[in-house]
Amino acid sequence: MAYEHDYAYDYAEYEALPQDMLEDYLYGNPAMLYNQHDYMYDHMDHEYTADISYTDLMFDCIIPTLQQGVQIVTPLLLLCVGFRFFAYAGFPSNALHFFSCFSGLCCVFLFFEMNLIYLLYLGVIGYIILWMLQYYTSIRYKGAIVAAVLVVLLILCELFLVSGKEWHKIRGSQMMLAMRIISLSLDVDQGTLPELPNPMQYFGYCYFLGGVIFGPWVSFQQYCQIEDPKNMDLSWLWKVLKSFVKSLMCLVISVCIAPTLTGVYALNRWTNAYQAALSFRFSHYFISFMSEATTAISGIGFTEFENHYQWDLRVAKPWHVEFPRSLVEVVTYWNIPMHNFLKNYIFNTAKVLGAFPAVIITYAVSAILHGLNFQLAAVLLSLGLFTYTEHVLRRRLSQIFNACILAKRCPTGCSHQYKETDVIVFLANMTFGLCAVFHLAYLGVMFDSNAQLQEEGYAADHTLSKWAELDYASHYVVLVCYVFYKLI
Template sequence: MQNNSADETDPEMEGGPETKPLTKRKNLMKRRLSPYKFKSEELEKLYQRYIYNLQQSALRYTLGVFIILTATLSALEFAYIRDFTIYGLCHGIMCLIFIAMFILMLFFLFKYDCMREVHFRVVVHVILFFMVCFAVLSFPFDLDHPLAPRPTYTHADGVWQIVFVVFIIYSLVPLRTLLAVICGVIIPASHVVVCIVTKTENDSDWWRQLVANIILFVSVNVAGIFINNVTQRAQRKTFVDTRNCIAARKEIQQENEKLERLLLSVLPQHVASEVKDDITMRDNERQFHKIYIHHYEPVSMGGLVVLQMFFGYNIVYLLVCAASVYVILLLTSWKCQNGSGVAVAVFIFLFIVICELFLVEEKAWHSVRGAQIILSMKVIGLGFDISSGVMPLPSVTDYMAYIFNAGNVIFGPWISFQDFKSIYSTNVSKCLSLEWMTKVMKSSVFSILCLSFSTCFGSWIILDGNYKWVRAYRDAQSFRFSHYFVCFVSETTAALAGISPGDIEYGVTVTRPLSVELPRSLVEVVTNWNLPMHNWLKTYVFKIARPHGTFLAVILTYIASSLLHGLNFQLAAVLLSLGLYSYVEMTFRRKLSRIFDACLEARSCRENCPHTYKNNHPYIWITNLAFGCLAIFHLAYLGLMFDSSVEAEKGYNMSHTLQKWSDLGFLSHWVILGTYIFHLMV
């Protein structure tokens, strides 16, 4: 019984039944004044932190507005009354206070990135106090002070100041809605009370002005509450959307980490990384058509067997070069990765010079020169790719498989390491397709035809008794067709090794004979002579040197090409002459194209070029044909010394080259000199 009575009286002692309705009414009022407030206190705190910087910006704008306003009013008071008044003095003091507060906020902003929340609340209430003072100072009453001569005042005085202050409180000042509403009600109500108290008997229409004031005050409060609610709603919605987005992103990252850990639990790290990259880059329907576990050892062993069959014991020079380069790549990757490309290029140049001048017999070195060129291009390109961060240092097996790939270790073509790796992602059915077999047969037939024309048909068609320029054209054409033979053999071996059309930038097309035999310009000859080498020189020489000038880039490109071919005067003279010829022709034809507004440039214009006179114009067609014939003339002159004499086995010397050109009177060089002089005169 006692326990029951105690239980019944306990709520009354704590005030439970009496305080519950009060608590409900209080919560209901808070909910109505802050309808968008989050129920979770933690979420509300996060929101306040989210908009804290925005509130500081709004307060700085408020201070800026009141600084300008008080300074203007103070200046106007002095300008019109021509004396110090208490109103002008108060406005000036408020202006200084607002400036001080603004500087204080900027100090916290630049030194600490933001103001502490405790300090910020103090600053907000101080600013609110002076805003209220600004409004009260404009009330229609006489301060009864010598410095405050206001001879007449009306009930309309201070209305615009109060409307302005109330609107700023609602829209910019970061206050709680309850406090903003209190200020928005008390300040106008005080003005109404002052108007009623200070009314005079002579003013019979005072109530009309009072009603107008009340309408304005009610309107600004309604507008302010509406703007405040809309702003809060938009800000809170943005906060919720941002929070949901971050949460979703975090959840996705966690799922990705779980999937990555799962992938690493069943696959080695390098294979898992490749699978992940492939899933990211490829379409969903083609994700799992790739073979990720590669066996490179058979590839490199096959290439070594091919090298041994072709070169015998001379293979040792290629092995030493490849091994030394990998050691250099290891050292530079450890200490200075950015210098990998330059270090490899310098080593290759020194290796070629030492082998050609001191270590290797001329005939033996000349036999391995083609394979050495391919190896040099591979390792230099690999070094520059590592330097630029395109790829990391490959493993020893990957490196050996790339360098000694049986498909291009003898005849080429050069392919980058990334393209080499793409070979093993090719579907087997693609390599055995009709397109692949057609490519192999086509390249094989063309190689046989070019070899036959180079060794037999050319000499049968043009006999030795013809004019010397005709014989020069025959010998140069014979050399070109022998080059086409090597290129088509290169295409065949590359296709047989699995480099099918479309896997690399130029497919397996190594040369375009028609563009060389019937050229538009020497630039077109250079481009289509050997597409993989052109791509290599353009990527690793021309583009790197291009910022220092086009002429220097062209000359350095041809110097690099001649160095790759070894210390051979004949090749160096031909390549440097070709570089000079192509540059002069390119600049001359570009100038002609600009002068005549015609398609006369060394490279063929695109279909929608802006030139007035197109390629199909008769005069333009004849001019381009003349330049093409001039290019054929230069090709006959430059290719003359590549004959089938005994010196071909060990390389031609300087006297052979000069003698061949001397027999033709160095005519091509004189023609290009005249072209350059005419180019300067135009």
């Protein structure tokens, strides 16, 4: 049935929330975006209170935060600029890919020091497996084999081979690396790429400077845009500056503005929960826009037209998250590259087994990539329950009232009698949007700013205690909505 396929795909989107983003918001960060937001905050020692004047806020928090934020990302930005001019100088392709790998590893060392050895292990093992499999033409599903091996390696590292504290630091970058290797192997397996890239191309892609720290995930075809360096025009410069400024604005809101709302609007536990989730969401937007800037500086993220380039890479769309139509929309625009990866490489590959198995496989791969812990599983399973209930309820109401109130926005010229512009339809969609904000505050309340918990990971008792403080309200609301759906 078409509906079953749509729901299965929608559910697969829910896993588009990297766990490091899950920690940033409700919901994880990796990504990115990825666990790197913890690195940023560990290196920024500012203190603030909710009850301060605007002058104190400016000079005691905003200015120091901007200074420290710029100071931390400056080495990465300078390396990206150097790489861009290296590409512009017209060096041979293999030299360009080598410099991409070398500069990326230097950047990893600056941020994570000797923990870069774990990234090297994963990249080398991935290439060895790909190289060996290409000589066995009788073996089917080579991409799936590579993905399975990488998943097993990640599980072994997290549970047995690497300390939890050290693994937590690099988990975001490991996730990005694993996603690149998996997508590359599936592209080769499915014929999207005619052959396995040579070692310089492979390692240049794996450790691409523009995305090795903050992300985002890009396909190998997108990565090869670095070989077209003649597009350093004003639109490129504007994209870089715009993303960089937006990133710093989101950092200020997350660190300085959002926490003050606790004192101004501390009406009850729900407003406090919303404030905490708001701070985490904007820390994710900070990473998202910074990743746009570093990727664009390095020469990736454009669409070429006949006589110009359009720099159109988007990692997140905050407006659609802060003012959502539905939870489905939140997940889609939370991390667009991650959403595309899960849709194209995991769900579409697994759906030959059926819609439900594809959903389970997508969920399992996403959870393992983000890390094995109760917090992640609880949030993702809850999101699956919430979004499924919202989807089927709004679908049923749309059929009954012949109105555009589906979880996904109707295309132009749909057959519904009552359109988005009708007052009742507008109010109904707004109500569901407010309900989505309510659920996001509930799911995000557990991801507080406790430094020890961020460093070690959130335990089950922490998650359940936070939800218990809110009387498990969202779960009860969803239960009522599901019963109502069954009754109608």
